Amino acid sequence: IAGAAAVAHAQEDPLPSWNDGETKSAIVAFVEAVSEEGGPDFVPVPERVATFDNDGTLWAEQPMYTQLAFAIDRVKALADQNPDWKTTEPYSSILKGDIAKAFPNGVKDVLKVVLATHSGLTSDQYAAVVRDWLETSRHPAKGAAYTKMVYQPMLELLAYLRSNDFKTFIVSGGGIDFMRVFTEEVYGVPPEQVMGSSAKLKFDIVDGAPVLLKQPEMDFIDDGPGKPVGIGTHIGRKPIAAFGNSDGDLQMLQYTCLPPGPSFCLYVHHTDAKREWAYDRKATFGKLDKGLDAAASHGWTVVDMAKDWRVVFPD
Amino acid sequence: IAGAAAVAHAQEDPLPSWNDGETKSAIVAFVEAVSEEGGPDFVPVPERVATFDNDGTLWAEQPMYTQLAFAIDRVKALADQNPDWKTTEPYSSILKGDIAKAFPNGVKDVLKVVLATHSGLTSDQYAAVVRDWLETSRHPAKGAAYTKMVYQPMLELLAYLRSNDFKTFIVSGGGIDFMRVFTEEVYGVPPEQVMGSSAKLKFDIVDGAPVLLKQPEMDFIDDGPGKPVGIGTHIGRKPIAAFGNSDGDLQMLQYTCLPPGPSFCLYVHHTDAKREWAYDRKATFGKLDKGLDAAASHGWTVVDMAKDWRVVFPD
Numbered sequence A, B: 001i002a003g004a005a006a007v008a009h010a011q012e013d014p015l016p017s018w019n020d021g022e023t024k025s026a027i028v029a030f031v032e033a034v035s036e037e038g039g040p041d042f043v044p045v046p047e048r049v050a051t052f053d054n055d056g057t058l059w060a061e062q063p064m065y066t067q068l069a070f071a072i073d074r075v076k077a078l079a080d081q082n083p084d085w086k087t088t089e090p091y092s093s094i095l096k097g098d099i100a101k102a103f104p105n106g107v108k109d110v111l112k113v114v115l116a117t118h119s120g121l122t123s124d125q126y127a128a129v130v131r132d133w134l135e136t137s138r139h140p141a142k143g144a145a146y147t148k149m150v151y152q153p154m155l156e157l158l159a160y161l162r163s164n165d166f167k168t169f170i171v172s173g174g175g176i177d178f179m180r181v182f183t184e185e186v187y188g189v190p191p192e193q194v195m196g197s198s199a200k201l202k203f204d205i206v207d208g209a210p211v212l213l214k215q216p217e218m219d220f221i222d223d224g225p226g227k228p229v230g231i232g233t234h235i236g237r238k239p240i241a242a243f244g245n246s247d248g249d250l251q252m253l254q255y256t257c258l259p260p261g262p263s264f265c266l267y268v269h270h271t272d273a274k275r276e277w278a279y280d281r282k283a284t285f286g287k288l289d290k291g292l293d294a295a296a297s298h299g300w301t302v303v304d305m306a307k308d309w310r311v312v313f314p315d
Ligand SMILES: [Ca+2]
Pocket: A053, A054, A055, A056, A057, A244, A245, A246, A286
């Protein structure tokens, strides 16, 4: 009977991992308003586009971006085949464990190393490398698989939006083909609804088989002003809801919420040093400074993780 | 009673504008095979991706690409504001009506002129210009609105695939934001499922309003090997069905149909000088030469428009 009651409650409450309060109420009020046929804020189904950042919004990004951990492991795994890396930056610093020296410019440097170490692989071969790494690697602080370092409240939010006929997209600075390995299974977001930073690709036919080969050159950086640009190219219409956690999401939130009409913008504020991490204006990964000011001035919703989330990670 | 019988027949036959024969049978056999749960060729729903070229595959491209007619009209409309165009190529030739001299390199030149004449507009402003032009312009030979110059059999094919849980995408060399103005209403394909050639965009906030400004520089040419590359970036998985009409589609068809596993590739062959146009190996717009040889050698389906299509354009 207790189990049945829990199920009944879960059916009533689409966001059981969110504590009652202003944040949860704001989410529900927005979704109900745009879904109410004939209501003043009704939005037709095809326009119900919601975009989500990934690192720090859907899954953890501390003590470093997951893709950075991947890049480091790949450099170590490939070091024997590349003896010159011992004396070539940034590989030399990576191999010595000096991450700050290896990646002075943050995510762009990380992408470069991922690129350089996987250039010439086909898209399928690269996906296999990522899949294998995700299956065997564990988070250094929490010991969990990286695909379990996702936020349960955000999984519920994705499902809640989709149950109200929203189309959910990921718009992340991370590598597009890195994310696509797990986004469908973990977030319910199919590859065609994932945008990210990308390398140039080259079409070729090798031994009769058509392949896309990863090139050693960035094609697109999906961060900051790149996010609305990528949305314009990939989706071709403005989202009505956007979710992020850092200054790199600010332009996406502006693009979504500055125009007139019903819209919803939300920042995840990492305030939970006990269950997750607490960081904002001074963070190395996931700096939230201008974004916090913009949220205050525009009245965007800010998740206080410690207060608003009943649980952080899935069981 | 005749009307009711026609409706009943239409319900039975998802492709009423296709004459019975090998082509129609091949389409139906493929769709039934991949949809048959437990069958040897079953394909799970998320992998049922179908990609369609636009010009010459979904709508007419003679006597010139529709977007070329648009570009010419725009140059004429803007000529008074640009007196230097009288002596500057390619504008001078366009204004004199010498189209061959103005566009020696085909679609790339067309895109350049469209770019140059609309740089600085926001995406929304450009869409309004295109919408207005499509509403007021008529095809020079047929007198119909361009959005009525679409192929009824292909509209039925799009709907038939979607009714069997395919996701339908457009992958065209044409301008992405030109197509998105009409693809949802005319083809039932939403903007996020449209890929095309694109200009660089710049995000800005003008008078408090967030905008994407068209830049005078191409970002991506979605033609030839660009088609599988664009599919790799935008969709992130191989189609299982691809539809085209020219050599510019060859790599998309190779990418779709050379790998093992169930797949379907189709070329629309323009053989109908009476109801539409007849052209292939020597055509200026929509040249089908290598593609015709590849179709023969790989056993891809080739539509003989004069024979396979009961009607060409909608009533
Ligand atoms: Ca982030």
